[in-house]
Amino acid sequence: MATIKDVAKLAGVSKATVSRVLNGNERVSQIARDKVKQTMKELGYKPSALAQALATNRSRTIGMVVSDLSGPFFGPIMKSAEKVIRDAGFQLVVTNGHGQEDREREAIEFMTNRPVDALILTVFALPEEEIVELHRNGTPIVLLNRRIQGFEDNCIYLDNKQGGYLATKRMLELGHDRVAFLAGHFTHPDSLERLEGYQQALDEFGIPFRQDLVFDDDYNEDGGRRMCQKLLNLKRDFSAIFCGNDLIAIGARDVLNQHGKLQSTCMVGFDDVTFAQYLNPSLSSVFFPVEQMGERAGHMALAMAGHKTAAVTHVLQPRLIERESLMAAQPND
Amino acid sequence: MATIKDVAKLAGVSKATVSRVLNGNERVSQIARDKVKQTMKELGYKPSALAQALATNRSRTIGMVVSDLSGPFFGPIMKSAEKVIRDAGFQLVVTNGHGQEDREREAIEFMTNRPVDALILTVFALPEEEIVELHRNGTPIVLLNRRIQGFEDNCIYLDNKQGGYLATKRMLELGHDRVAFLAGHFTHPDSLERLEGYQQALDEFGIPFRQDLVFDDDYNEDGGRRMCQKLLNLKRDFSAIFCGNDLIAIGARDVLNQHGKLQSTCMVGFDDVTFAQYLNPSLSSVFFPVEQMGERAGHMALAMAGHKTAAVTHVLQPRLIERESLMAAQPND
DNA sequence: TTGTAAGCGTTATCAA
DNA sequence: TTGATAACGCTTACAA
Numbered sequence: 213m214a215t216i217k218d219v220a221k222l223a224g225v226s227k228a229t230v231s232r233v234l235n236g237n238e239r240v241s242q243i244a245r246d247k248v249k250q251t252m253k254e255l256g257y258k259p260s261a262l263a264q265a266l267a268t269n270r271s272r273t274i275g276m277v278v279s280d281l282s283g284p285f286f287g288p289i290m291k292s293a294e295k296v297i298r299d300a301g302f303q304l305v306v307t308n309g310h311g312q313e314d315r316e317r318e319a320i321e322f323m324t325n326r327p328v329d330a331l332i333l334t335v336f337a338l339p340e341e342e343i344v345e346l347h348r349n350g351t352p353i354v355l356l357n358r359r360i361q362g363f364e365d366n367c368i369y370l371d372n373k374q375g376g377y378l379a380t381k382r383m384l385e386l387g388h389d390r391v392a393f394l395a396g397h398f399t400h401p402d403s404l405e406r407l408e409g410y411q412q413a414l415d416e417f418g419i420p421f422r423q424d425l426v427f428d429d430d431y432n433e434d435g436g437r438r439m440c441q442k443l444l445n446l447k448r449d450f451s452a453i454f455c456g457n458d459l460i461a462i463g464a465r466d467v468l469n470q471h472g473k474l475q476s477t478c479m480v481g482f483d484d485v486t487f488a489q490y491l492n493p494s495l496s497s498v499f500f501p502v503e504q505m506g507e508r509a510g511h512m513a514l515a516m517a518g519h520k521t522a523a524v525t526h527v528l529q530p531r532l533i534e535r536e537s538l539m540a541a542q543p544n545d
Numbered sequence: 546m547a548t549i550k551d552v553a554k555l556a557g558v559s560k561a562t563v564s565r566v567l568n569g570n571e572r573v574s575q576i577a578r579d580k581v582k583q584t585m586k587e588l589g590y591k592p593s594a595l596a597q598a599l600a601t602n603r604s605r606t607i608g609m610v611v612s613d614l615s616g617p618f619f620g621p622i623m624k625s626a627e628k629v630i631r632d633a634g635f636q637l638v639v640t641n642g643h644g645q646e647d648r649e650r651e652a653i654e655f656m657t658n659r660p661v662d663a664l665i666l667t668v669f670a671l672p673e674e675e676i677v678e679l680h681r682n683g684t685p686i687v688l689l690n691r692r693i694q695g696f697e698d699n700c701i702y703l704d705n706k707q708g709g710y711l712a713t714k715r716m717l718e719l720g721h722d723r724v725a726f727l728a729g730h731f732t733h734p735d736s737l738e739r740l741e742g743y744q745q746a747l748d749e750f751g752i753p754f755r756q757d758l759v760f761d762d763d764y765n766e767d768g769g770r771r772m773c774q775k776l777l778n779l780k781r782d783f784s785a786i787f788c789g790n791d792l793i794a795i796g797a798r799d800v801l802n803q804h805g806k807l808q809s810t811c812m813v814g815f816d817d818v819t820f821a822q823y824l825n826p827s828l829s830s831v832f833f834p835v836e837q838m839g840e841r842a843g844h845m846a847l848a849m850a851g852h853k854t855a856a857v858t859h860v861l862q863p864r865l866i867e868r869e870s871l872m873a874a875q876p877n878d
Numbered sequence: 879t880t881g882t883a884a885g886c887g888t889t890a891t892c893a894a
Numbered sequence: 895t896t897g898a899t900a901a902c903g904c905t906t907a908c909a910a
């Protein structure tokens with residue numbers, strides 16, 4: 213690999229001059245500039261990002277910690293974030309936090325040792341103080357899907373309450389007055405906010421909230437299966453189900469199907485992951501603007517890393533995607 | 546951030562000594578070692594991976610280029626690769642090649658400037674020579690889903706022919722003698738290999754190959770829709786369909802469903818992406834061991850980066866996952 | 879406009 | 895067993 217030294221020598225100038233033409237414009241004579249550019253080409257010279265980082269104390273790298281490197285939710289977020297980050301000439305480095313406190317901490321440490329110019333975090337387990345402190349210690353942070361008091365400027369999250377509201381309201385409009393809610397664990401703030409939306413819709417329609425129609429469990433298929441099973445076992449009367457996310461919906465459908473109730477139950481999921489539309493009947497869902505979130509996160513991180521970018525919104529708005537699962541069933545089946 | 550200098554000064558030793566205890570064991574007195582470790586803790590000292598990389602010319606970083614940062618196929622590959630890489634104390638850096646030649650080239654350049662100690666590539670568009678040359682020029686390469694003559698030691702790929710064979714054979718066994726094949730583009734070697742397997746199965750059952758039952762198009766839902774539509778328009782007689790991947794299968798199902806033929810058509814997809822099991826009827830598919838591929842790739846890359854690891858296999862074996870889509874239909878419907 | 883030289887935080891060579 | 899000191903490839907005062 214050719215170094216700056218080689219270029220300088222061959223071009224007959226000093227390293228400083230080469231460095232100058234490298235870093236866009238400074239005061240370099242046209243002759244020198246041309247000569248240097250020319251020799252750079254000849255040698256196939258590429259500056260070492262490493263050496264630059266060490267010298268400038270900026271790595272042009274943005275770190276990202278997600279709870280699951282695979283899966284339909286984080287993929288699109290990563291993808292869109294990577295796009296804006298790479299377009300800015302920065303590099304995105306992603307690592308998996310697995311949603312566990314110690315893994316998350318380790319992942320972050322791993323990144324800060326590199327180091328990164330900014331960090332995009334989706335961590336649920338890590339205590340708030342650590343996050344805020346990290347930021348104060350000089351690693352700029354963008355926090356996704358989590359809101360910390362007094363740290364709102366660094367957070368990007370969905371209006372979960374609105375999501376819960378939209379879903380529930382639509383089902384009520386369709387005449388379903390007994391809407392169950394199979395939520396993710398209520399230890400998770402998102403779940404509670406979605407519950408608030410659910411309640412708000414009920415209030416508006418003058419329908420009393422019934423604790424016995426609400427369950428919480430894991431945010432995945434098994435959680436959905438368990439909750440739906442409970443719902444059926446308890447012989448609760450219901451004609452519609454609002455699910456905390458699409459995976460829960462899938463598990464619940466499984467159980468409903470076994471009981472021959474899949475077609476007759478109105479259902480809305482949450483997130484609108486790609487495969488929701490491919491299910492049969494297709495699953496209605498609260499659309500989570502994941503691409504938008506990734507994009508915003510990228511811009512925000514770049515801004516913090518000193519790269520100028522547009523202003524960002526911190527609260528994203530969901531919207532309801534209506535599909536077969538919403539329309540097929542009749543309230544009084 | 547505390548540097549090695551700070552530690553040295555406070556501990557009353559030289560930088561060299563600190564560096565020695567840092568890099569595991571060398572000849573350092575117990576007293577010095579303890580003292581240094583102690584002060585490291587006090588100062589919360591973390592070595593700069595950057596400076597280490599510059600000095601050693603090894604970054605402890607593995608790069609990875611995928612064709613799609615989101616999507617059900619690459620997610621699990623990345624996830625499992627990241628696990629083994631991180632467990633070895635290395636960092637995985639992923640970027641998106643978008644399956645386009647120029648983007649792929651750019652992505653690779655981006656990584657080699659960092660630099661990385663090895664590169665895991667899933668690139669379909671980039672010419673073979675460039676890949677091989679890159680390797681020769683000192684960036685060790687692991688190539689996924691692609692086999693280059695004389696470069697096999699660096700490649701990890703699925704036995705696609707076997708996959709095609711298994712799927713087709715099973716359908717033939719079930720009595721379907723008119724099996725259509727909706728493939729990905731035949732410019733893609735994988736598609737051709739799967740076709741070979743398809744033909745082999747036909748041969749074994751003494752069933753003549755019929756060109757008019759074979760189509761190729763994009764490896765996605767739209768491709769599947771188009772091909773299935775053609776198949777129906779041409780009034781070909783068929784009772785089973787083998788699809789080049791699960792996305793094609795989904796598109797085809799869509800069309801079949803519109804024609805009331807979904808339940809009566811035997812179908813097998815390829816890849817066995819997560820949602821295949823959630824479709825209704827659930828989709829049979831040729832299982833692609835993605836986790837295994839990611840793992841192997843990680844190990845291989847680490848080995849090339851000088852980190853000792855176990856030997857790896859280069860050819861992965863598929864297996865058939867039988868679900869409802871295979872059993873529901875009768876050959877003579 | 880250009881060059882010299884110090885510095886970024888490490889490792890590594892060579893003496894001591 | 896230790897410590898100077900020169901690298902690694904680049905940036906950036908400061909001087910010329």
